[in-house]
Amino acid sequence: MSERRIIVVGGGAAGFFAAITCAEAAPGATVTLLEKSPQFLSKVRISGGGRCNLTHACFDPRELSGHYPRGGSALLAPFQIFQPRNTIAWFESRGVKLKTEPDGRVFPVTDSSKTIIDCLLGAAQTAGVELVTNRAPERVSRCADGGFELGFDNGETLRCEHLLLATGGCRVPAAGQLAVSLGHTLEPPVPSLFTFDIATPWLRELAGVSVPTMEVSLPVLRRRESGPVLITHSGLSGPAILQLSAWSARALHELGYQFLLRLNWLPHLDAETLARKLESNRAAQPARLVVNTPIPPLAARLWQSLVVTAGISRETRWAGLSRSARHHLVQQLSQTELQVMGKTLNQDEFVTCGGVRLSEVNFKTMESRICPGLYFSGELLDIDGLTGGFNFQSAWTTGWLAGRAMSGQSPEN
Numbered sequence: 001m002s003e004r005r006i007i008v009v010g011g012g013a014a015g016f017f018a019a020i021t022c023a024e025a026a027p028g029a030t031v032t033l034l035e036k037s038p039q040f041l042s043k044v045r046i047s048g049g050g051r052c053n054l055t056h057a058c059f060d061p062r063e064l065s066g067h068y069p070r071g072g073s074a075l076l077a078p079f080q081i082f083q084p085r086n087t088i089a090w091f092e093s094r095g096v097k098l099k100t101e102p103d104g105r106v107f108p109v110t111d112s113s114k115t116i117i118d119c120l121l122g123a124a125q126t127a128g129v130e131l132v133t134n135r136a137p138e139r140v141s142r143c144a145d146g147g148f149e150l151g152f153d154n155g156e157t158l159r160c161e162h163l164l165l166a167t168g169g170c171r172v173p174a175a176g177q178l179a180v181s182l183g184h185t186l187e188p189p190v191p192s193l194f195t196f197d198i199a200t201p202w203l204r205e206l207a208g209v210s211v212p213t214m215e216v217s218l219p220v221l222r223r224r225e226s227g228p229v230l231i232t233h234s235g236l237s238g239p240a241i242l243q244l245s246a247w248s249a250r251a252l253h254e255l256g257y258q259f260l261l262r263l264n265w266l267p268h269l270d271a272e273t274l275a276r277k278l279e280s281n282r283a284a285q286p287a288r289l290v291v292n293t294p295i296p297p298l299a300a301r302l303w304q305s306l307v308v309t310a311g312i313s314r315e316t317r318w319a320g321l322s323r324s325a326r327h328h329l330v331q332q333l334s335q336t337e338l339q340v341m342g343k344t345l346n347q348d349e350f351v352t353c354g355g356v357r358l359s360e361v362n363f364k365t366m367e368s369r370i371c372p373g374l375y376f377s378g379e380l381l382d383i384d385g386l387t388g389g390f391n392f393q394s395a396w397t398t399g400w401l402a403g404r405a406m407s408g409q410s411p412e413n
Contacts, residue, residue, distance in 0.1 A: 004029045006406050007150065007160040007180070009137060011035030011037065012043055014378025014395035015166035016120045021403025023127035027359060031129045032158075036136030041117050041167070041265045047392070048105075052113035053092070055084040055396070056389035057100045069192065069246045071383030074358045075394060081411050082400045084393055094119050094259050100184050105389050136167075140178050144270050151172060162373050162406040164366075166399065169352035169379035179356050185372045187382040189354030190253040192246045196261060197342035198235035202305050207233040215264035218241050220255070223248050226267060229303075236261075242387045245343070249353045249384075257343045263336040265298060265306065271334050285320035293318070295333075306332050351391055355382040365405035366398050375402040 023031040034405040061079035065072040109116040137150035169191040217224035227240035294303030310332035369372040377398035
């Protein structure tokens with residue numbers, strides 16, 4: 001092949017980062033990035049509510065890898081080479097000012113994803129990446145010389161020496177058909193990071209109420225998570241719910257998204273301490289109505305619903321709260337049980353687990369172990385992270401490693 005050509009399929013975060021990295025490291029090569037839609041970086045555009053949570057300020061590779069329900073062990077070595085500290089330095093060196101919020105999420109100070117998109121577009125153009133929208137191959141095959149030939153629906157073909165597939169999450173198996181056609185195996189795709197649909201009337205009436213820290217658990221799976229929870233019109237959302245869905249994604253899929261959820265609204269108080277707290281309230285303010293005396297940090301509306309759902313009337317005063325009623329209230333506060341009837345997804349942002357089997361990829365270079373010259377990055381791999389910038393970080397890391405490898409440069413800085 002007379003011209004050294006590298007093609008990246010997929011104009012999202014991972015594909016862009018790989019194309020830029022490759023073009024900067026190999027200025028003599030022709031790097032072409034193909035995107036099937038009319039717009040590059042669509043997921044970057046909507047991420048974080050349009051603010052773009054581009055990474056997380058977690059700088060220990062082992063701790064960082066623990067935020068990936070699938071792919072964490074495979075990413076441990078790559079994170080030794082390119083991690084959030086490198087991501088932050090990369091964007092800041094190109095004029096993007098960043099800020100770290102108290103929970104560790106990193107955003108541009110502009111609070112606008114346009115800042116990140118403009119940076120990536122500018123870097124790609126400066127590096128000489130050929131950017132092509134509304135174009136994606138329908139098929140790919142190996143050439144006799146070891147390169148690849150891509151075929152398009154209009155009958156045209158393109159040839160390249162190296163090919164990177166960064167086509168995003170496999171929401172349906174067909175999305176990974178190019179990888180399969182080159183010998184790879186796809187782990188079945190199922191949703192990750194979803195909210196729980198719960199039809200319980202008293203809960204839905206509390207839509208908009210949030211709890212800063214609570215414990216949510218799945219008794220059938222012996223799995224629990226802690227963190228903020230938001231009550232919605234359809235059930236429960238928030239970081240603790242999303243984490244629980246991510247770690248249990250495959251098991252919940254097998255359950256048909258119908259299962260029992262247990263909630264501890266006051267996880268900082270064990271049952272004994274909580275019982276003492278209720279008795280203290282009874283002694284200190286006997287004339288007050290129980291429904292009007294919430295235990296912080298529970299909101300007044302939420303407290304009232306929990307009290308009534310425990311079988312205590314709205315007219316009950318602390319002096320009239322029986323030992324049995326106190327026991328029921330402790331149970332309600334520490335072990336509310338709700339039936340989940342399904343899931344809700346953000347159709348634009350949601351993450352899938354599943355994709356190209358990780359054992360078929362060399363994570364030092366992101367090159368296929370099955371098909372030399374073929375590379376992978378981003379969500380097409382069977383990698384998914386928790387909410388908070390972790391999915392973007394795996395895209396930057398795998399894209400950078402693939403870009404360096406395709407350029408012929410060592411991944412080491």
